[in-house]
Amino acid sequence: MMLSRPYALAGAAFLACVPLVLPSYYVSVATQILIFSVLTMSIDVLAGFTGRTPLCFGAIFGTSAYVVLYTFSVFGWPWPLAMICGVLGASLLALLFAALAVRTSGVYFLLLTLALGLIVWGICLRWTPVTGGENGLRTELRQSLGLSARGLYACVALVVGVVTFAMWRFVRSPFGLTLRGIKEGEGRMASLGYDVPLHLTIAFTAAGFFAGIAGVLYAVFNDFVSPSTVQLAQSVSGLLMAIVGGIGTLFGGFVGAFVIIALEQAVSSVTERWPMVLGLTFIAIMIFAPEGVIGKARLLLTKSHNIDPDGVGR
Amino acid sequence: MTKLLTNRRAFLAGTAALAMPNIVRAQEARPIKIGLMAPLTGVVAAGGKEIVEGFQMYWEQNNMTVAGRKVEITVEDDASNPDTALQKARRLVEQGNVDFLFGNLLANTGLAVANYVKGTGTPYFIPVIAADDLTQRARIPNVIRVAGYSASQTSRPLADWAFKQGYRKIATVSQDYTFGHEQCGGFAQTFTELGGKITDQFWHPLNTADYSPYLGQLANAGVDAVFAMETGADASRFITQYASFGLKGRIPLLGCMNATDQSVIRTMSNEAEGIVTCAHFAEGSKEPVTVKFVAEYEKRYQKMPSIYGFSHYSGAMWVAEALAKIGAKVEDRDLFLKTVLATELVGSPLGKIVKLDSYGNPIYDLSIRKVEKRADGKLWNVPFETYPQVSQFWKYTPETYMKQPPYSRNFQGIKA
Structure with missing residues (x-):
């Protein structure tokens, strides 16, 4: 953890330089990576710090995009208002999901959030007059x-920087520590007098809030939203990015989003069998680095410094 | 860390080197770059492959040149997903510097790309994307439907034909999404304005496995005919179940053109025979050019051309004919687009001259066609009646037509 500050600064400096050197198409790929990093980190807030793995964050992310585009184009609201509505919409949806799901855990939580996400997808697909x-x-x-x-990259990078800082403070706050406590020993936390469902509800809503911000950025980036943005595949790909980067590492979100989007870009221009290559890559990562890229790197780093790897926080 | 830095420097040098040839090439006649997007993976991958086949067949027959200029085609997979389509369009335009875009199959992918090229001004040709509004209420000047059709265009003559057969009561079955709403709307509006009655409209989700709830109701609806708007696997399932429920031969089945497209009926047998549809292209036509095209396509790909292959073959021809007129000066976008709009497609497998209306949608001689067995037992669509010069606006003026709302589940234009 001591080392993370220079890394974070180096990362931020690197991200700021991206648009200065890349051709415009790659700038838009970089923009997309940043947006998905936020989505991934928001998933990690739940999956990595509370131990509840959600499969509905694509739906929350997409809902935000739908709200922004709908209020902007149909109601003709000014864009700042539309964006606020997008984030609010996502947060409210997350609150609703939280109320329904936080009392479950493990595979039940996974399935329940999956079902909730599918409902959103169904509504977006069938409620044609609105969506x-x-x-x-x-x-x-x-x-x-x-x-x-x-210009868009600069704006997105700025927002992502602020949001990332906010998430980092969130998971490192006393509240975030409580969440980790819940992850490690839910029963013990309850017996210590912590209101576990309340903590989880707040965490879920906060994560939804962050995912909503990503959704707003995505709405601006694409000027377009369709049911494919809220579908299960979106939730799954967000979760995969989190896993590839490293669950519980937060900044792994950047690595995960980068690895997957860059791979998709590179492989799909070579072969139409790119989904297969991606699939094999996931399998390889799961076998050789189940703790994700950042998790593995930390593990190796601590090993070479002869520090007890239990202190990594996994 | 130093190693990483040198790598990055090498990478930067590399990208700079990549950017250089563009500057050099601009002076001589560089090849024309075309970006072709097709769903090579995902739910409609089979159709996507035929898009690429038809498109490449045209260019290969013409030695990959037009008016002395080489043509370079970059194929990108849109994965049947609008987000991916948008990303690929960006890649083709911003990184590939293509002169124009072609393709896509699903309406939502086409709409997403159209919204993007609205901002860049890149010419975009959509031989398969049938979403009505793209050449109507939400027209984008640089989006042209060469060799394509708008969804409700082809179902109107079919309604007229059905009325002339003495059918007065018809029920419709349709996939519940915009393409279905539009095709059904064209049929329902025309049929009811003539004095016919649409007794029931059944909407089912995409990928319906079991049609028995609808077929049971259709059997007892007391209708003279059924209009089915189905595509892909839904179409083959519907037609098979329609026959196995004993409705085939009892209630005449009419369909949208996709329901009996080669992509559907090439794997079917008796159950599809006798279905009547309306389309601009019919692979069973006796026109010499059509016969020749079908034979060549079959020789090359071991199957008869579907609407996807045909449209992209003809679409490529349309744009090539336009380019030939202006010495392949594709850089002058305004001139290029204007020329395409003014070009009449002469040599296409339709065997007739086709022109575009001022909204960028073709005006066709539409054929009423019936599924029949060819001598070798394969099914194909044989035309038997023609509706000349049918535009997307049917018999209305564009202005009155566009005043009505777009077709949806709630608005089918039905005249009570």
Whole structure:
């Protein structure tokens, strides 16, 4: 943990330099990576720090995008208001999901959140007059903001920086410690007098809030949202990014999003069998580095410093 | 860390080197770059492969050149997913610097890409994307439906034909999404305006495995005919179950063109025979050019062309004919788009001259076709009646037509 500050600063400096050197298409890929990093980290807040693995964050993320685009294009609200509504919508949805799901754990939590996510997907698909059904919603939000690829990247990077800092403070706060306590020993925390469901509800809502911010950014980035943004595959890919980066590492979100999106980009331009290559990569990661890229790196680092690897926080 | 830095420097040098040839190439006649997007994975992957086949067949027959300029095609997989399609469109335009985009199959992928090119101005041709509004209420000047059709365009003549057969009561079965709403809407509106009655409209989700709830009701609905709007695997399931419920031969079955497209009926047998549909292309046509095209396609790919292969073959031809007129000066976008809009497609497998309306949608001589068995036992669509010069606006003026809302589950244009 001592080492994370220089790493974080180096990372931030690196991200700030990206648009200066990359051609415009790669800037938009980088933008996408940043947006998905936030989604991934929000999943990690739950999965890594409370031990509850959700399968509905694609739905929360997408709902935020739907709300932004709907309020902006149909109600004609100004964009800042539309964005606030997007984040609020996602947070409320997360609160509702939390109320329904936090008393379960393990595989039951996984399945319940999966079902809740599917409901959102079903609504987006079938409520055609509002959501545009299969065809989704389209706007010119990004065009009306007058943002170039580089301009958008700068804005997104700024927001992502602030949100990442907020999440980092959140999981390191006394409240975050309580969450870890719940993860390690739920019964013990309860007997110590902590209101476990309340803590989980707050954590879930906060994670939904962060995912909502990612959703807003995605809405601006694409100017478009359709049921494929809220579908199960989206939730799963977010979770996979979290796992690849390292569950419980928070900043692993950046690594996970980078690895998966970059791989997708690279492999899909070579072969149409790219989903297979991705699948094999996941299997390889699960076998050789089940703790994720960052988790593995930390493990190796602590080993070489002869420190007890139990202190890693896994 | 130092190693990482040198790597990064090497990478930067590499990208700089990659950017260089663009500057050099701009002086000579560089090849025309086309970005073709097709769903090579995902739910409609089979159709996506035929898009690529049809498109490449045209260019290979023409030595990959137009008006003396080489053509370079980059194929990207949109994964049947609009988010991916958008990302691939970005890659083709911003990284690949393509001169124009082509393709996509599902309406939602096409709409996503169209929304993107609205901002970049890149010409985008959509021979399969049938979403009505793209060439109507939400027209984008640089999006043109070469060799394609708008969803409700082809179901209207079919309704007219059905009325002339003496059918007065018809029920519709349709997939519950925009493409289905539009095709059904065109049929229902025309049929009821003529004085017919739509007794029931059944909407079912995509990928319905069991049609018995609908078929049971259809059997007892006392209708003269059934109109089925089905695509892909849904179409083959519906047609099979329609026959096994004993409705085939009892209640005539009409369909949208996708229901009896080659992509569906090539794996079927008797159960699909006799279904009547309406389309611009019919692989069973006796026109010499059609016969020749079908034979060549079959020789090359061991199957008859589907709507996907045909559309992209003809779409490529349309754009090539336009490019030939302007000396392949694709860089002048305004001139290019204007020329495409003004170009009449002459040599296509349709055997007829086709022109575009001012909204970028073709006006066709539409054929009423019936599924029949070819001499070798394979099914194909044989045309037997023609509706000349049918535009996407049918018999209305564009202005009056576009005043009505787009078709949806709630608005089918039914005249009571």
